[in-house]
Amino acid sequence: MLGSLPSFARLVAELGKLPGIGGKTATRLAFHLLRRPQEDVEALAAALIAMKQNLSFCRRCFNISEGEYCCICLNTSRDESCLCVVQEPQDLIAIERSHGYRGRYHVLHGALSPLDGIGPEDLKIPQLLARLKNEEIVEVVVATSFTVEGEATALYLARLLKETGLRVTRPAHGIPMGSDLEYIDSATVQLAIDSRREL
Numbered sequence: 001m002l003g004s005l006p007s008f009a010r011l012v013a014e015l016g017k018l019p020g021i022g023g024k025t026a027t028r029l030a031f032h033l034l035r036r037p038q039e040d041v042e043a044l045a046a047a048l049i050a051m052k053q054n055l056s057f058c059r060r061c062f063n064i065s066e067g068e069y070c071c072i073c074l075n076t077s078r079d080e081s082c083l084c085v086v087q088e089p090q091d092l093i094a095i096e097r098s099h100g101y102r103g104r105y106h107v108l109h110g111a112l113s114p115l116d117g118i119g120p121e122d123l124k125i126p127q128l129l130a131r132l133k134n135e136e137i138v139e140v141v142v143a144t145s146f147t148v149e150g151e152a153t154a155l156y157l158a159r160l161l162k163e164t165g166l167r168v169t170r171p172a173h174g175i176p177m178g179s180d181l182e183y184i185d186s187a188t189v190q191l192a193i194d195s196r197r198e199l
Contacts, residue, residue, distance in 0.1 A: 008034070048093070060131070062107040064089045072096075072105060079103040081138040085128065085157065087111050087145055089103050095143065106131060111149035112156055114157060120156065128157075139167040181188050 008030060014028035033041055057063065058070035065071075072078060078187075082103030086092050092105050108123040120126075131137070142157050144150035154170055161168045174192025175184055184192075 057107075061105045062089075062127070063092055063105060077102075080136060082141065083131070083135075083137045083139070084141040084143050085142050087150060088151070090145065091145070101141075103139075104137075107164060108144070108153070111144055111147070111153040113149045113152075123153075125160075127156075129160075132161070132166065137166060139169060142168060142170050 011030045011033070012023070012026045015021055015029050016023055019027070019028075030196045033044075054066050055064055057064075058065040058073055059068050060073045063068060063070040063072060079102050082101075083106055084092075084095065084101060084103055085109050086095065087110060089107055092107060095101050095105075106124065106128050108125065108128070109125060110118055110123050112120065112123070113119060132140070140157075141159055142154045144153045144157075158168050158170075172195040174188060174195050
């Protein structure tokens with residue numbers, strides 16, 4: 001059926017290359033776009049082209065940027081002594097949404113995953129080490145994900161940074177606000193107990 005509609009098949013194939021988009025979802029999105037007015041589809045196409053033309057990665061922290069440096073690196077009111085290391089730019093965005101952190105960032109663009117062939121040299125770890133030598137950083141917050149890969153990356157960085165004399169911290173993790181203990185899985189409860197602090 002799609003073979004007789006080459007333009008539609010091409011769109012489905014391109015949409016299917018996006019992460020988390022399978023064949024059915026790609027087809028559903030293609031039908032949605034087919035039903036949209038011409039100007040909506042042109043606006044989407046223009047936004048995609050503008051994104052590729054105007055966005056890049058910050059030369060200092062590797063966050064997304066519309067120039068040589070991102071808005072966080074250009075902000076002189078940020079705390080220069082604290083550096084938060086995250087896996088991806090979207091992790092940085094999540095931390096910024098909390099309004100609880102006022103330091104600088106370093107984006108690794110991934111996590112260690114030997115099974116997938118991703119080692120330290122495939123991440124922005126050499127650039128991180130260079131920053132630690134050249135900038136007046138006192139604390140490194142390792143805010144990688146709490147997945148197997150994220151934890152492995154955090155442990156690797158902690159070992160690597162131990163010899164620098166810097167304070168290396170990790171965000172506490174455990175029970176979300178508004179949750180009942182009886183509905184929380186035992187591993188999360190254990191992490192929360194282990195990460196307890198004084199009141």
